[in-house]
Amino acid sequence: MASLRGADGVAHLVALIFASSVLLVTVCLVWELWINSAPSRAKFGLSFLVTQDWDPSNGQFGALPFIYGTVLTSVIALIISVPLGVGAAIFLAELAPRRLSESCTFLIELLAAVPSVIYGLIAIFTLVPLMRQYVEPFLKHTLGFIPLFSGPAFGGGYLTAGVILAIMTFPFIISISREALLEVPRDQREAALALGATQWESTIQVVVPFARLGIFGSIFLGLARALGETMAVTMVIGNDASLHASLFAPGYTIASVIANEFAEASDDLHLSALIEVGLVLFLITIVINALARVLVVATAGRGTGRAS
Protein backbone atom coordinates (compact mmCIF):
# COMPACT_ATOMS: atom_id res chain seq x y z
CA MET A 1 0.00 0.00 0.00
CA ALA A 2 2.79 2.36 0.86
CA SER A 3 4.24 2.09 -2.64
CA LEU A 4 0.85 2.80 -4.20
CA ARG A 5 0.41 5.89 -2.10
CA GLY A 6 3.97 6.77 -3.09
CA ALA A 7 3.09 6.54 -6.77
CA ASP A 8 0.08 8.77 -6.19
CA GLY A 9 2.31 11.20 -4.35
CA VAL A 10 4.70 11.31 -7.31
CA ALA A 11 1.85 11.87 -9.75
CA HIS A 12 0.48 14.66 -7.56
CA LEU A 13 3.90 16.28 -7.31
CA VAL A 14 4.59 16.11 -11.06
CA ALA A 15 1.21 17.61 -11.92
CA LEU A 16 1.71 20.27 -9.25
CA ILE A 17 5.09 21.27 -10.68
CA PHE A 18 3.72 21.64 -14.20
CA ALA A 19 0.69 23.55 -12.96
CA SER A 20 2.98 25.91 -11.07
CA SER A 21 4.69 26.85 -14.35
CA VAL A 22 2.04 29.49 -15.00
CA LEU A 23 2.78 31.02 -11.61
CA LEU A 24 6.50 31.01 -12.31
CA VAL A 25 6.08 32.50 -15.79
CA THR A 26 3.77 35.27 -14.58
CA VAL A 27 6.04 36.22 -11.69
CA CYS A 28 9.14 36.17 -13.93
CA LEU A 29 7.32 38.20 -16.56
CA VAL A 30 6.44 40.97 -14.10
CA TRP A 31 9.96 40.85 -12.67
CA GLU A 32 11.67 41.07 -16.09
CA LEU A 33 9.43 43.95 -17.19
CA TRP A 34 10.13 45.74 -13.91
CA ILE A 35 13.93 45.43 -13.82
CA ASN A 36 14.41 45.94 -17.55
CA SER A 37 12.45 49.17 -17.45
CA ALA A 38 14.58 50.47 -14.55
CA PRO A 39 16.73 52.96 -16.54
CA SER A 40 13.66 54.62 -17.99
CA ARG A 41 11.78 54.64 -14.67
CA ALA A 42 14.80 56.13 -12.91
CA LYS A 43 15.29 58.87 -15.51
CA PHE A 44 11.70 59.97 -16.16
CA GLY A 45 9.74 58.85 -13.12
CA LEU A 46 5.99 59.29 -13.33
CA SER A 47 6.29 62.11 -15.85
CA PHE A 48 6.94 59.32 -18.38
CA LEU A 49 3.19 58.73 -18.42
CA VAL A 50 2.13 62.34 -19.03
CA THR A 51 4.76 63.83 -21.33
CA GLN A 52 4.47 63.60 -25.09
CA ASP A 53 8.05 63.84 -26.31
CA TRP A 54 9.14 60.58 -27.95
CA ASP A 55 12.53 61.29 -29.47
CA PRO A 56 14.88 58.29 -29.50
CA SER A 57 17.76 60.21 -31.09
CA ASN A 58 17.82 62.74 -28.23
CA GLY A 59 17.00 60.28 -25.45
CA GLN A 60 13.66 61.89 -24.61
CA PHE A 61 10.78 59.53 -23.90
CA GLY A 62 7.19 60.22 -22.92
CA ALA A 63 4.45 57.68 -23.38
CA LEU A 64 1.39 59.93 -23.55
CA PRO A 65 0.81 59.70 -27.34
CA PHE A 66 0.76 55.90 -27.11
CA ILE A 67 -1.48 55.72 -24.06
CA TYR A 68 -3.80 58.24 -25.75
CA GLY A 69 -3.81 56.23 -28.98
CA THR A 70 -4.43 52.94 -27.19
CA VAL A 71 -7.33 54.30 -25.16
CA LEU A 72 -8.82 56.27 -28.05
CA THR A 73 -8.78 53.40 -30.56
CA SER A 74 -10.25 51.02 -27.98
CA VAL A 75 -13.03 53.49 -27.13
CA ILE A 76 -13.88 53.92 -30.83
CA ALA A 77 -13.91 50.13 -31.15
CA LEU A 78 -16.35 49.76 -28.25
CA ILE A 79 -18.63 52.56 -29.48
CA ILE A 80 -19.07 50.57 -32.69
CA SER A 81 -18.94 47.00 -31.41
CA VAL A 82 -21.08 47.23 -28.25
CA PRO A 83 -24.40 48.18 -29.89
CA LEU A 84 -23.71 45.89 -32.83
CA GLY A 85 -22.57 42.99 -30.64
CA VAL A 86 -25.26 43.26 -27.99
CA GLY A 87 -27.91 43.72 -30.69
CA ALA A 88 -26.77 40.57 -32.47
CA ALA A 89 -26.58 38.70 -29.15
CA ILE A 90 -30.19 39.68 -28.38
CA PHE A 91 -31.30 38.43 -31.79
CA LEU A 92 -29.41 35.15 -31.41
CA ALA A 93 -30.59 34.49 -27.86
CA GLU A 94 -34.16 35.78 -27.98
CA LEU A 95 -35.47 35.64 -31.53
CA ALA A 96 -33.57 33.26 -33.74
CA PRO A 97 -34.61 29.61 -33.92
CA ARG A 98 -32.06 27.43 -32.19
CA ARG A 99 -30.38 26.00 -35.27
CA LEU A 100 -30.02 29.39 -36.93
CA SER A 101 -28.69 30.81 -33.68
CA GLU A 102 -26.10 28.08 -33.30
CA SER A 103 -24.85 28.23 -36.85
CA CYS A 104 -24.58 32.04 -36.73
CA THR A 105 -22.74 31.82 -33.42
CA PHE A 106 -20.37 29.27 -34.94
CA LEU A 107 -19.61 31.58 -37.87
CA ILE A 108 -19.09 34.53 -35.55
CA GLU A 109 -16.76 32.51 -33.34
CA LEU A 110 -14.75 31.58 -36.44
CA LEU A 111 -14.12 35.31 -36.84
CA ALA A 112 -12.40 35.24 -33.46
CA ALA A 113 -10.02 32.58 -34.79
CA VAL A 114 -8.86 34.66 -37.77
CA PRO A 115 -5.25 35.79 -37.09
CA SER A 116 -4.93 39.51 -36.52
CA VAL A 117 -2.35 39.95 -39.27
CA ILE A 118 -5.04 38.88 -41.74
CA TYR A 119 -7.39 41.59 -40.50
CA GLY A 120 -4.50 43.99 -40.95
CA LEU A 121 -3.85 42.76 -44.49
CA ILE A 122 -7.46 43.22 -45.52
CA ALA A 123 -7.71 46.57 -43.74
CA ILE A 124 -4.66 48.04 -45.52
CA PHE A 125 -5.93 47.25 -48.99
CA THR A 126 -9.67 47.72 -48.55
CA LEU A 127 -10.64 49.59 -45.39
CA VAL A 128 -8.00 52.32 -45.65
CA PRO A 129 -8.96 53.42 -49.22
CA LEU A 130 -12.64 53.15 -48.28
CA MET A 131 -12.18 55.39 -45.26
CA ARG A 132 -10.07 57.89 -47.20
CA GLN A 133 -12.40 58.22 -50.16
CA TYR A 134 -15.86 57.88 -48.66
CA VAL A 135 -16.27 57.60 -44.90
CA GLU A 136 -13.91 60.31 -43.68
CA PRO A 137 -14.94 62.97 -46.27
CA PHE A 138 -18.56 62.22 -45.39
CA LEU A 139 -17.97 62.57 -41.64
CA LYS A 140 -15.98 65.73 -42.25
CA HIS A 141 -18.76 67.16 -44.38
CA THR A 142 -21.51 66.46 -41.84
CA LEU A 143 -19.73 66.69 -38.46
CA GLY A 144 -16.68 68.75 -39.44
CA PHE A 145 -17.49 71.50 -36.90
CA ILE A 146 -16.35 69.10 -34.15
CA PRO A 147 -12.52 69.01 -33.94
CA LEU A 148 -12.62 65.20 -33.80
CA PHE A 149 -13.85 65.09 -37.38
CA SER A 150 -11.70 67.79 -38.92
CA GLY A 151 -8.36 67.74 -40.68
CA PRO A 152 -7.19 65.92 -43.79
CA ALA A 153 -8.48 62.39 -44.44
CA PHE A 154 -5.43 60.13 -44.55
CA GLY A 155 -7.25 56.84 -44.54
CA GLY A 156 -4.95 55.28 -41.97
CA GLY A 157 -5.40 56.68 -38.46
CA TYR A 158 -7.20 56.40 -35.14
CA LEU A 159 -10.63 55.96 -36.69
CA THR A 160 -9.59 53.21 -39.11
CA ALA A 161 -7.75 51.39 -36.32
CA GLY A 162 -10.88 51.70 -34.15
CA VAL A 163 -13.04 50.20 -36.90
CA ILE A 164 -10.77 47.20 -37.40
CA LEU A 165 -10.61 46.72 -33.62
CA ALA A 166 -14.42 46.80 -33.49
CA ILE A 167 -14.51 43.94 -35.99
CA MET A 168 -12.01 42.01 -33.86
CA THR A 169 -13.89 42.53 -30.58
CA PHE A 170 -17.50 41.84 -31.46
CA PRO A 171 -17.11 38.06 -31.73
CA PHE A 172 -16.22 38.06 -28.02
CA ILE A 173 -19.08 40.36 -27.09
CA ILE A 174 -21.64 38.37 -29.07
CA SER A 175 -20.52 34.95 -27.92
CA ILE A 176 -20.41 35.75 -24.18
CA SER A 177 -23.44 38.08 -24.11
CA ARG A 178 -25.49 35.43 -25.86
CA GLU A 179 -24.52 32.89 -23.21
CA ALA A 180 -25.50 35.35 -20.48
CA LEU A 181 -28.86 36.06 -22.12
CA LEU A 182 -29.58 32.33 -22.49
CA GLU A 183 -28.95 31.92 -18.75
CA VAL A 184 -31.88 34.21 -17.90
CA PRO A 185 -34.72 32.07 -16.47
CA ARG A 186 -37.73 31.59 -18.68
CA ASP A 187 -40.16 32.79 -15.96
CA GLN A 188 -38.63 36.26 -16.13
CA ARG A 189 -39.66 36.61 -19.76
CA GLU A 190 -43.04 35.02 -19.23
CA ALA A 191 -43.83 37.28 -16.29
CA ALA A 192 -43.07 40.37 -18.34
CA LEU A 193 -45.08 39.13 -21.33
CA ALA A 194 -48.00 38.21 -19.06
CA LEU A 195 -48.04 41.79 -17.79
CA GLY A 196 -48.61 42.90 -21.35
CA ALA A 197 -45.09 43.89 -22.34
CA THR A 198 -44.16 43.59 -25.99
CA GLN A 199 -41.28 41.25 -26.75
CA TRP A 200 -38.88 44.15 -27.12
CA GLU A 201 -39.99 45.64 -23.77
CA SER A 202 -39.59 42.29 -22.06
CA THR A 203 -36.11 41.92 -23.58
CA ILE A 204 -34.80 45.39 -22.85
CA GLN A 205 -36.47 45.97 -19.46
CA VAL A 206 -36.25 42.49 -17.95
CA VAL A 207 -33.93 40.08 -19.76
CA VAL A 208 -31.03 42.43 -20.53
CA PRO A 209 -30.90 43.92 -16.99
CA PHE A 210 -30.94 40.37 -15.60
CA ALA A 211 -27.93 39.43 -17.77
CA ARG A 212 -26.17 42.79 -17.41
CA LEU A 213 -23.16 41.48 -15.48
CA GLY A 214 -22.37 38.93 -18.16
CA ILE A 215 -22.83 41.54 -20.89
CA PHE A 216 -20.53 43.98 -19.10
CA GLY A 217 -18.06 41.14 -18.63
CA SER A 218 -18.08 40.43 -22.36
CA ILE A 219 -17.49 44.12 -23.09
CA PHE A 220 -14.51 44.22 -20.74
CA LEU A 221 -13.06 41.06 -22.35
CA GLY A 222 -13.44 42.71 -25.74
CA LEU A 223 -11.82 45.85 -24.36
CA ALA A 224 -8.85 43.88 -22.98
CA ARG A 225 -8.35 42.33 -26.39
CA ALA A 226 -8.61 45.69 -28.15
CA LEU A 227 -6.08 47.32 -25.83
CA GLY A 228 -3.45 44.65 -26.41
CA GLU A 229 -4.08 44.09 -30.10
CA THR A 230 -0.90 44.64 -32.09
CA MET A 231 -0.66 43.64 -35.73
CA ALA A 232 -3.89 44.87 -37.29
CA VAL A 233 -3.56 48.22 -35.53
CA THR A 234 0.11 48.65 -36.42
CA MET A 235 -0.74 48.10 -40.07
CA VAL A 236 -3.41 50.82 -40.29
CA ILE A 237 -2.84 53.45 -37.60
CA GLY A 238 -0.18 55.40 -39.48
CA ASN A 239 2.56 55.30 -36.84
CA ASP A 240 3.00 58.91 -35.78
CA ALA A 241 4.23 59.54 -32.24
CA SER A 242 2.41 62.77 -31.50
CA LEU A 243 -0.99 63.81 -30.20
CA HIS A 244 -3.76 64.75 -32.61
CA ALA A 245 -7.28 65.91 -31.89
CA SER A 246 -8.56 64.62 -35.24
CA LEU A 247 -9.68 61.01 -35.44
CA PHE A 248 -8.51 60.94 -39.06
CA ALA A 249 -4.91 61.71 -38.10
CA PRO A 250 -2.22 59.02 -37.95
CA GLY A 251 -1.31 57.98 -34.42
CA TYR A 252 0.34 55.22 -32.46
CA THR A 253 -0.67 52.72 -29.81
CA ILE A 254 1.45 51.14 -27.07
CA ALA A 255 1.47 47.76 -28.78
CA SER A 256 2.28 49.18 -32.20
CA VAL A 257 5.20 51.33 -31.01
CA ILE A 258 6.72 48.24 -29.39
CA ALA A 259 6.15 46.23 -32.57
CA ASN A 260 7.76 48.90 -34.75
CA GLU A 261 10.70 50.06 -32.68
CA PHE A 262 11.77 47.17 -30.47
CA ALA A 263 13.87 45.21 -32.94
CA GLU A 264 15.64 48.37 -34.14
CA ALA A 265 16.18 50.05 -30.77
CA SER A 266 19.89 50.11 -30.08
CA ASP A 267 20.53 52.10 -26.91
CA ASP A 268 19.48 50.89 -23.47
CA LEU A 269 17.34 53.89 -22.61
CA HIS A 270 15.20 53.46 -25.72
CA LEU A 271 14.78 49.74 -25.00
CA SER A 272 13.91 50.32 -21.37
CA ALA A 273 11.39 53.03 -22.34
CA LEU A 274 9.74 50.54 -24.74
CA ILE A 275 9.71 47.91 -22.00
CA GLU A 276 8.16 50.42 -19.63
CA VAL A 277 5.29 51.13 -22.04
CA GLY A 278 4.96 47.34 -22.26
CA LEU A 279 4.66 47.26 -18.48
CA VAL A 280 1.96 49.94 -18.62
CA LEU A 281 0.05 47.93 -21.23
CA PHE A 282 0.43 44.79 -19.12
CA LEU A 283 -0.98 46.50 -16.03
CA ILE A 284 -3.94 48.02 -17.91
CA THR A 285 -4.94 44.70 -19.49
CA ILE A 286 -4.55 42.83 -16.19
CA VAL A 287 -6.98 45.18 -14.46
CA ILE A 288 -9.51 45.05 -17.31
CA ASN A 289 -9.27 41.25 -17.55
CA ALA A 290 -9.71 40.82 -13.81
CA LEU A 291 -12.83 43.02 -13.89
CA ALA A 292 -14.21 41.05 -16.82
CA ARG A 293 -13.72 37.72 -15.10
CA VAL A 294 -15.31 38.89 -11.87
CA LEU A 295 -18.36 40.03 -13.85
CA VAL A 296 -18.63 36.86 -15.94
CA VAL A 297 -18.25 34.65 -12.86
CA ALA A 298 -20.75 36.72 -10.87
CA THR A 299 -23.38 36.28 -13.55
CA ALA A 300 -22.92 32.54 -14.06
CA GLY A 301 -25.19 30.34 -11.99
CA ARG A 302 -27.71 33.10 -11.24
CA GLY A 303 -30.24 31.65 -13.61
CA THR A 304 -31.98 28.33 -13.23
CA GLY A 305 -33.77 27.79 -16.52
CA ARG A 306 -32.80 28.15 -20.14
CA ALA A 307 -34.74 29.91 -22.81
CA SER A 308 -35.77 27.60 -25.59
Added chain:
Amino acid sequence: MNRLAYRKLVNTIMLTLTGVCTILTVSVLFIVLGYLVVNGATSIDWAFLTQLPKPTGEVGGGMANAIVGSALMVGLAALIGLPVGFLGGIYLAEFSGKTYGFVVRYMADLLNGVPSIVIGIFAWTVIVVPMHSFSALAGGFALSLMLIPITMRSTEQFLLGVPNSLREGALALGAPKWKVIATVAVPAAMRGILTGMILGVARVAGESAPLLFTALNNEFWPSGLNQPTAALPVMIYKHAMAPFADYHRQAWAAGLVLLAMVLITNLAARFIASRGIAVQKG
Protein backbone atom coordinates in the same frame (compact mmCIF):
# COMPACT_ATOMS: atom_id res chain seq x y z
CA MET B 1 -51.14 57.20 -33.16
CA ASN B 2 -52.33 55.52 -30.02
CA ARG B 3 -50.01 54.19 -27.35
CA LEU B 4 -50.35 50.51 -28.20
CA ALA B 5 -49.65 51.00 -31.88
CA TYR B 6 -46.61 53.05 -30.95
CA ARG B 7 -45.28 50.30 -28.66
CA LYS B 8 -45.85 47.69 -31.34
CA LEU B 9 -44.03 49.84 -33.85
CA VAL B 10 -41.05 50.24 -31.50
CA ASN B 11 -41.11 46.50 -30.95
CA THR B 12 -40.96 45.74 -34.66
CA ILE B 13 -38.28 48.33 -35.38
CA MET B 14 -35.97 47.29 -32.57
CA LEU B 15 -36.31 43.57 -33.18
CA THR B 16 -35.59 44.14 -36.85
CA LEU B 17 -32.52 46.16 -35.92
CA THR B 18 -31.13 43.27 -33.84
CA GLY B 19 -31.54 41.09 -36.92
CA VAL B 20 -29.67 43.67 -38.98
CA CYS B 21 -26.85 43.62 -36.39
CA THR B 22 -26.61 39.85 -36.79
CA ILE B 23 -26.53 40.02 -40.58
CA LEU B 24 -23.82 42.71 -40.45
CA THR B 25 -21.61 40.76 -38.07
CA VAL B 26 -21.96 37.42 -39.83
CA SER B 27 -21.35 39.03 -43.21
CA VAL B 28 -17.94 40.24 -41.99
CA LEU B 29 -16.76 36.63 -42.05
CA PHE B 30 -17.85 36.25 -45.66
CA ILE B 31 -16.22 39.54 -46.61
CA VAL B 32 -12.95 38.39 -45.01
CA LEU B 33 -13.15 35.00 -46.72
CA GLY B 34 -14.19 36.50 -50.04
CA TYR B 35 -11.35 39.02 -50.20
CA LEU B 36 -8.75 36.45 -49.24
CA VAL B 37 -9.98 33.81 -51.65
CA VAL B 38 -10.28 36.23 -54.57
CA ASN B 39 -6.96 37.97 -53.99
CA GLY B 40 -5.14 34.92 -52.67
CA ALA B 41 -6.22 32.48 -55.35
CA THR B 42 -5.03 34.78 -58.15
CA SER B 43 -1.71 35.28 -56.35
CA ILE B 44 -0.73 31.83 -55.22
CA ASP B 45 1.47 29.71 -57.42
CA TRP B 46 3.86 26.80 -57.18
CA ALA B 47 6.88 29.09 -56.74
CA PHE B 48 5.24 30.69 -53.72
CA LEU B 49 5.10 27.35 -51.95
CA THR B 50 8.54 26.07 -52.95
CA GLN B 51 10.96 28.98 -53.43
CA LEU B 52 12.85 31.40 -51.23
CA PRO B 53 11.97 35.12 -51.30
CA LYS B 54 13.62 37.07 -54.14
CA PRO B 55 15.76 40.12 -53.26
CA THR B 56 13.72 43.26 -52.55
CA GLY B 57 11.98 44.60 -55.63
CA GLU B 58 12.44 41.56 -57.85
CA VAL B 59 9.35 39.78 -59.07
CA GLY B 60 8.75 36.13 -58.22
CA GLY B 61 10.03 33.87 -55.53
CA GLY B 62 8.03 32.51 -52.63
CA MET B 63 7.79 32.00 -48.92
CA ALA B 64 8.75 28.35 -48.56
CA ASN B 65 11.25 29.24 -45.85
CA ALA B 66 8.55 31.00 -43.82
CA ILE B 67 6.23 28.01 -44.09
CA VAL B 68 9.02 25.75 -42.82
CA GLY B 69 9.98 28.31 -40.16
CA SER B 70 6.40 28.57 -38.92
CA ALA B 71 6.12 24.79 -38.75
CA LEU B 72 9.41 24.67 -36.83
CA MET B 73 8.39 27.25 -34.23
CA VAL B 74 4.83 26.06 -33.84
CA GLY B 75 6.20 22.51 -33.45
CA LEU B 76 8.58 23.72 -30.78
CA ALA B 77 5.77 25.59 -29.02
CA ALA B 78 3.61 22.45 -29.10
CA LEU B 79 6.47 20.35 -27.78
CA ILE B 80 6.84 22.59 -24.74
CA GLY B 81 3.35 23.99 -24.30
CA LEU B 82 1.12 20.95 -24.78
CA PRO B 83 2.70 18.59 -22.18
CA VAL B 84 3.06 21.38 -19.61
CA GLY B 85 -0.51 22.57 -20.16
CA PHE B 86 -1.85 19.02 -20.19
CA LEU B 87 -0.22 18.00 -16.89
CA GLY B 88 -1.14 21.34 -15.32
CA GLY B 89 -4.74 20.76 -16.40
CA ILE B 90 -4.66 17.32 -14.76
CA TYR B 91 -3.47 18.97 -11.57
CA LEU B 92 -6.31 21.50 -11.65
CA ALA B 93 -9.01 18.92 -12.34
CA GLU B 94 -7.81 15.97 -10.27
CA PHE B 95 -5.48 17.08 -7.48
CA SER B 96 -5.87 20.74 -6.65
CA GLY B 97 -7.14 21.96 -3.34
CA LYS B 98 -9.26 25.07 -3.05
CA THR B 99 -6.66 27.76 -2.44
CA TYR B 100 -3.75 26.74 -4.64
CA GLY B 101 -6.09 25.59 -7.39
CA PHE B 102 -7.65 29.05 -7.37
CA VAL B 103 -4.23 30.70 -7.57
CA VAL B 104 -3.09 28.55 -10.50
CA ARG B 105 -6.40 29.00 -12.33
CA TYR B 106 -6.25 32.74 -11.79
CA MET B 107 -2.65 32.96 -13.01
CA ALA B 108 -3.46 30.87 -16.09
CA ASP B 109 -6.32 33.23 -16.99
CA LEU B 110 -4.10 36.21 -16.31
CA LEU B 111 -1.33 34.84 -18.53
CA ASN B 112 -3.90 34.10 -21.21
CA GLY B 113 -4.97 37.74 -21.14
CA VAL B 114 -1.46 39.19 -21.40
CA PRO B 115 -1.08 40.93 -24.79
CA SER B 116 1.02 38.77 -27.09
CA ILE B 117 3.47 41.60 -27.72
CA VAL B 118 4.30 41.69 -23.98
CA ILE B 119 4.94 37.93 -24.09
CA GLY B 120 7.38 38.77 -26.90
CA ILE B 121 9.22 41.24 -24.66
CA PHE B 122 9.50 38.57 -21.96
CA ALA B 123 10.91 35.98 -24.38
CA TRP B 124 13.34 38.63 -25.63
CA THR B 125 14.64 39.34 -22.11
CA VAL B 126 15.07 35.70 -21.11
CA ILE B 127 16.29 34.12 -24.36
CA VAL B 128 17.37 36.66 -26.99
CA VAL B 129 19.47 38.78 -24.58
CA PRO B 130 21.45 35.90 -22.99
CA MET B 131 21.96 34.18 -26.37
CA HIS B 132 22.93 37.45 -28.08
CA SER B 133 20.86 36.46 -31.10
CA PHE B 134 17.31 36.40 -32.38
CA SER B 135 16.35 32.76 -32.73
CA ALA B 136 13.69 30.21 -33.59
CA LEU B 137 14.09 29.00 -30.01
CA ALA B 138 12.99 32.37 -28.61
CA GLY B 139 10.05 32.49 -31.03
CA GLY B 140 8.94 28.97 -30.18
CA PHE B 141 9.32 29.72 -26.48
CA ALA B 142 7.15 32.84 -26.75
CA LEU B 143 4.45 30.86 -28.58
CA SER B 144 4.63 28.06 -26.00
CA LEU B 145 3.92 30.57 -23.22
CA MET B 146 0.67 31.43 -24.98
CA LEU B 147 -0.17 27.77 -25.50
CA ILE B 148 0.32 26.65 -21.88
CA PRO B 149 -2.63 28.48 -20.26
CA ILE B 150 -4.97 27.68 -23.16
CA THR B 151 -4.19 23.96 -22.98
CA MET B 152 -4.27 23.92 -19.18
CA ARG B 153 -7.73 25.44 -18.88
CA SER B 154 -9.29 23.39 -21.68
CA THR B 155 -7.80 20.13 -20.35
CA GLU B 156 -9.17 20.94 -16.90
CA GLN B 157 -12.59 21.78 -18.29
CA PHE B 158 -12.92 18.50 -20.21
CA LEU B 159 -11.63 16.40 -17.29
CA LEU B 160 -14.24 18.02 -15.03
CA GLY B 161 -16.85 16.87 -17.54
CA VAL B 162 -16.04 13.23 -16.86
CA PRO B 163 -18.66 11.86 -14.42
CA ASN B 164 -17.31 11.16 -10.96
CA SER B 165 -19.01 7.76 -10.90
CA LEU B 166 -16.44 6.53 -13.43
CA ARG B 167 -13.58 7.51 -11.14
CA GLU B 168 -15.32 6.05 -8.10
CA GLY B 169 -15.92 2.78 -9.92
CA ALA B 170 -12.24 2.42 -10.70
CA LEU B 171 -11.22 3.46 -7.18
CA ALA B 172 -13.65 0.92 -5.72
CA LEU B 173 -11.92 -1.77 -7.75
CA GLY B 174 -8.74 -0.86 -5.92
CA ALA B 175 -6.97 1.17 -8.58
CA PRO B 176 -4.61 3.86 -7.25
CA LYS B 177 -5.47 7.41 -8.11
CA TRP B 178 -2.76 7.87 -10.75
CA LYS B 179 -4.03 4.79 -12.54
CA VAL B 180 -7.61 6.06 -12.39
CA ILE B 181 -6.49 9.31 -14.00
CA ALA B 182 -4.31 7.65 -16.63
CA THR B 183 -6.66 4.84 -17.64
CA VAL B 184 -10.14 6.17 -16.89
CA ALA B 185 -10.44 9.96 -16.60
CA VAL B 186 -8.01 11.04 -19.33
CA PRO B 187 -9.17 8.52 -21.97
CA ALA B 188 -12.78 9.49 -21.30
CA ALA B 189 -11.98 13.17 -21.85
CA MET B 190 -9.43 12.61 -24.64
CA ARG B 191 -11.56 13.85 -27.51
CA GLY B 192 -12.24 17.15 -25.80
CA ILE B 193 -8.65 17.55 -24.65
CA LEU B 194 -7.39 16.97 -28.20
CA THR B 195 -9.89 19.50 -29.55
CA GLY B 196 -8.63 22.09 -27.10
CA MET B 197 -5.04 21.35 -28.06
CA ILE B 198 -5.73 21.66 -31.80
CA LEU B 199 -7.53 24.98 -31.32
CA GLY B 200 -4.68 26.24 -29.14
CA VAL B 201 -2.02 25.30 -31.69
CA ALA B 202 -4.08 26.90 -34.48
CA ARG B 203 -4.30 30.09 -32.46
CA VAL B 204 -0.59 30.43 -31.78
CA ALA B 205 0.24 29.51 -35.39
CA GLY B 206 -1.42 32.74 -36.50
CA GLU B 207 0.45 34.94 -34.02
CA SER B 208 2.97 37.40 -35.33
CA ALA B 209 3.44 39.98 -32.55
CA PRO B 210 5.49 37.74 -30.21
CA LEU B 211 7.76 36.72 -33.11
CA LEU B 212 8.67 40.20 -34.37
CA PHE B 213 11.68 40.60 -32.10
CA THR B 214 12.25 37.05 -30.91
CA ALA B 215 12.51 35.08 -34.17
CA LEU B 216 12.87 38.29 -36.21
CA ASN B 217 12.84 37.25 -39.88
CA ASN B 218 15.09 35.59 -42.42
CA GLU B 219 15.40 35.46 -46.20
CA PHE B 220 16.87 31.97 -46.20
CA TRP B 221 16.02 28.46 -45.10
CA PRO B 222 15.98 27.89 -41.31
CA SER B 223 19.47 26.68 -40.42
CA GLY B 224 19.16 25.96 -36.73
CA LEU B 225 17.20 26.78 -33.60
CA ASN B 226 19.69 29.49 -32.65
CA GLN B 227 19.25 31.49 -35.88
CA PRO B 228 16.75 34.20 -36.82
CA THR B 229 13.85 32.45 -38.55
CA ALA B 230 11.05 33.53 -40.86
CA ALA B 231 7.41 32.83 -39.99
CA LEU B 232 4.39 33.10 -42.26
CA PRO B 233 2.42 35.69 -40.21
CA VAL B 234 5.50 37.93 -39.86
CA MET B 235 6.13 37.64 -43.62
CA ILE B 236 2.55 38.74 -44.31
CA TYR B 237 3.12 41.81 -42.15
CA LYS B 238 6.47 42.72 -43.72
CA HIS B 239 5.28 42.15 -47.27
CA ALA B 240 1.99 43.99 -46.83
CA MET B 241 3.80 47.04 -45.44
CA ALA B 242 6.43 47.09 -48.23
CA PRO B 243 5.78 49.32 -51.26
CA PHE B 244 6.03 46.66 -53.97
CA ALA B 245 3.10 45.22 -55.88
CA ASP B 246 4.64 41.78 -56.10
CA TYR B 247 5.17 41.74 -52.32
CA HIS B 248 1.50 42.56 -51.89
CA ARG B 249 0.57 39.69 -54.19
CA GLN B 250 2.63 37.32 -52.05
CA ALA B 251 1.12 38.70 -48.85
CA TRP B 252 -2.33 37.81 -50.16
CA ALA B 253 -1.14 34.34 -51.11
CA ALA B 254 0.38 33.88 -47.65
CA GLY B 255 -2.81 35.21 -46.05
CA LEU B 256 -4.85 32.64 -47.93
CA VAL B 257 -2.52 29.81 -46.86
CA LEU B 258 -2.61 30.95 -43.21
CA LEU B 259 -6.37 31.46 -43.11
CA ALA B 260 -7.04 28.12 -44.80
CA MET B 261 -4.82 26.43 -42.23
CA VAL B 262 -6.59 28.14 -39.31
CA LEU B 263 -10.11 27.52 -40.61
CA ILE B 264 -9.46 23.89 -41.52
CA THR B 265 -8.03 23.14 -38.07
CA ASN B 266 -10.96 24.91 -36.43
CA LEU B 267 -13.51 22.98 -38.46
CA ALA B 268 -11.67 19.71 -37.82
CA ALA B 269 -11.54 20.42 -34.09
CA ARG B 270 -15.26 21.20 -33.95
CA PHE B 271 -15.99 18.06 -35.94
CA ILE B 272 -14.06 15.97 -33.42
CA ALA B 273 -15.76 17.74 -30.53
CA SER B 274 -19.25 17.44 -32.01
CA ARG B 275 -18.97 13.67 -32.00
CA GLY B 276 -19.18 13.93 -28.25
CA ILE B 277 -17.08 12.89 -25.33
CA ALA B 278 -16.39 9.19 -25.69
CA VAL B 279 -18.13 8.17 -22.49
CA GLN B 280 -20.61 5.35 -22.80
CA LYS B 281 -23.77 6.05 -20.88
CA GLY B 282 -25.93 3.51 -19.10
